[in-house]
Amino acid sequence: MHMSFSVAVAGASGYAGGEALRLLLGHPEARIGTLTAHANAGTRLGEHQPHLRSLADRVLEPTGVEALAGHDVVVLALPHGASGKVAAALAERGDDAVVIDLGADHRLVDPAAWEAFYGSPHAGTWPYGMPELLHPGERTAAAQRTQLAGTRRIAVPGCNVTAVTFGLQPGIAAGVIEPVDLVAVLANGYSGAGRSLKTHLLASEALGNAQPYAVGGTHRHIPEIQQNLRSAGAADVTISFTPTLVPMSRGILATATARLVPGTDPAAVRAAWEQTYADEPFITLLPEGQWPTTAATAGANTALVQVAVDAAAGRVVTVTALDNLVKGTAGAAVQSLNLALGLPETLGLPTEGVAP
Template identity: 85%
Template sequence: MFMHMTFSVAVAGASGYAGGEMLRVLLGHPEAEIGALTAHSNAGSRLGGLHPHLRSLADRVLAPTDVEALAGHDVVVLALPHGASGAVAAQLAERGDGAVVVDLGADHRLVDPAAWEAYYGSAHAGTWPYGLPELLHAGEMTAAAQREALASARRIAVPGCNVTAVTLGLQPGIAAGVVEPRDVVAVLAVGYSGAGRTLKTHLLASEGLGSAQPYAVGGTHRHIPEIVQNLRAAGAADVTLSFTPALVPMARGILATTTARLVEGTDPAAVRAAWEAAYADEPFVHLLPEGEWPSTAATVGANTALVQVAVDARAGRVVTVTALDNLVKGTAGGALQSLNVALGLPETLGLPTDGVAP
């Protein structure tokens, strides 16, 4: 039993995919009341013209993104381009606004300012509590420490969608000491919504349908330092990661295949036991039965990550495959899950575990 605690939410950047998905999951939350909706270039537009699936909000008009529109709410969600959230959050702090601020962008995820500057090319805006409740800390096989860090948090930095998939796939092996953190290789199939809503030629249907295309190859993807940071949190002293994503012709979803060297002398049974221990009681991360492999279709619309692990004995490597919806568990659902923890609400409140099929 929990005490009802209705909270108002403003969403900045409501016209984009992340902002729209945040509104969709908030509409399913029994305690959330949606307040101001703002945008930049789409200010003055009806929400229904941009997100026609959000029928209950279709007649809402987007205001310009400024602090006056966002102030006075219990929660402010920033679904803004990378580099834009820091300034808005700073302005809210300057005016003494007491809202819980949830950043769906990258501005506050990284601990190391040098890593931010190297990958994003601007000044670091600071580090906030990290919005991945399932993140393991060194020496633990359940994520109690991360949930404690989120409890009563007033600022939440939501992970990158690819980061969530790779972290959930590999971290049990790091925490249990059954895989080597050096020579980690991650290859991801990513839906087009992961590239955002900005019009670009290679994102047109005529270019993308029937085609798979890699991007950010050769260690340039901005999610790399965040994945490394998470694996270090789980206990890795030194991490080397080869990370290669590819856009594939689906609207949403990530299928992340990550491999790492098996620690010499490790019993294969100990590998699966590590993943079982980490996720046995997790409501949204499900280790599938042996021999059953994740698919992105099974996670569409759900705040669920499906994980499988196997040992490739001939190669001496552990193989993990993780599927999730990049807009739900990878972004908006993960944000609402973390917000529930911060507000003292049941972590699962308002979040679906069942996908949409076919």
């Protein structure tokens, strides 16, 4: 199917915006339109994204509806709170573009959860850009893809959320793990913290150092993880979630554990993950004994998953690796956009990692 579309990217000088551009440049149907920024408006893209050689001379315009309007697709790679305002202004203008929010503004269904974790009014809920998300009663994802087909609004998931969801949702849907007393500990690349200049993100602070952050139930991705696992069939979800910055530029390695439902055969555990991901183009359950690594997913729209039963502890252990900027953000956006436009879901998306 030939369906050429123009794309404007707001926040093109940041990590998420740059990654969206990198993928869109490899998409056979995408034409790059206006690029905008806030503090970097008026500068050339090559000053901020020197790896995007074909766009290096593009001048970044100020982010506003006038610059973004008139495109088939608008990608909002903006901080939380900013994308909601821009999206609302586009809607008021009557612009018919497909709008993709790489930020958090439109992910959560519950306004109270948004206000509790983000401290501002809720901007509303959009169709959720995780095609692989299970719905109640499903063992393989179908309803979520139907929801994305033809939509004009897409809320891209949080990168940490994606890793934890992929690790745990098969067991929730199959009823082989308990949805309470979940524990997730993540190793995160520094690009997930954004491009802002902060002392703890300096190389002198980061190299040779591992730093936990948002400890003790304070991370803003927690309600989104709970929302997704409820979608997979959990009546109630409690999770202890601890991310840790480690010295790598990109990638997430998420170790998530759950109580094994008493009496469950370990073979049924692996079968649950096999059934869920057997036909997924971007999620691979690795052979038994082989463990995911972040390098194997770098630059690719893939997630590698492994599951094991710790019989002595009575827990199921899952490990998921993905690139936070690709499958965790921009790749999920392009994948969902393909579905929204009626294009093949895999179009323009790389599946080969870059290692070592």
